């Protein structure tokens with residue numbers, strides 16, 4: 054299948070739905086929300102939700118509110134992660150970060166509003182039977198909160214500058230990045246009414262894709278660090294796969310997770326083809342090849358990479374902000 058076309062079409066569907074749910078108004082908060090939400094992210098999580106719903110036998114549109122909600126939660130996490138108290142990043146999705154444009158106070162509120170709106174959108178998905186809806190909302194809450202993404206971010210903060218074992222690193226990644234990717238797949242399956250064995254297989258797929266995604270992200274960051282921004286030593290103080298396993302070890306881990314993701318889908322037939330293609334696309338992102346630079350502009354899995362500038366690492370070395 055032509056995965057690039059598939060991703061572009063599904064991404065456009067999600068973009069339109071998000072823009073319609075949060076139409077432009079004259080308030081600065083709404084402008085700031087739209088600035089971050091409609092900035093051209095890859096829409097990996099919502100696309101996984103739509104694809105999983107189809108594997109379960111439902112039309113993708115049934116899962117669209119949940120897909121939008123996951124993108125809202127993901128965008129909130131990026132806006133908050135970029136704040137001076139976290140990573141202190143200047144660029145996100147190829148443009149200045151929310152707090153650089155709108156100030157820290159409003160950027161915090163953008164995240165708060167997106168997280169809250171996500172739950173309103175899911176609860177209001179009337180076309181989804183109430184029992185399925187409640188089950189899906191509860192799973193998203195768990196994946197986004199202390200047991201999942203927020204807890205993982207806290208572990209990540211605590212791990213900076215310390216020696217970290219592979220097991221600990223996996224735990225951080227499973228929660229910080231993996232939980233939302235896993236739940237994106239599960240929610241599509243739940244909303245679509247997947248039977249228990251399909252749900253189990255899709256869950257395993259989501260877990261392996263979640264880890265592969267984060268390992269690839271670490272590899273891309275490490276490659277960038279070596280070639281471009283000269284922050285190698287500080288980046289290596291972070292808990293990442295290349296820092297612990299080396300680049301080759303990290304690539305092997307990503308390949309193992311990819312193979313496990315495909316194996317989980319083995320018995321799901323042609324309906325699962327988009328999920329297979331997405332897994333393969335994630336680990337063969339164009340920026341992954343050693344010779345490539347920092348990516349080209351525009352949508353897609355080759356969207357511009359944001360140089361990481363960890364404020365916490367700078368603070369610990371006493372280096373002034375770049």
Ligand code: GRG
Nearest residue numbers: 094095096097130133134146203206229230270
């Ligand atoms: C602040 C509560 C809180 C959580 C932050 C996920 C996260 C936790 C922070 C993001 C930091 C980061 C860059 C992690 C690496 C993996 C990742 C989530 C990359 C960004 O996701 P993409 O590549 O981004 O899907 P786009 O912009 O395409 O949506």
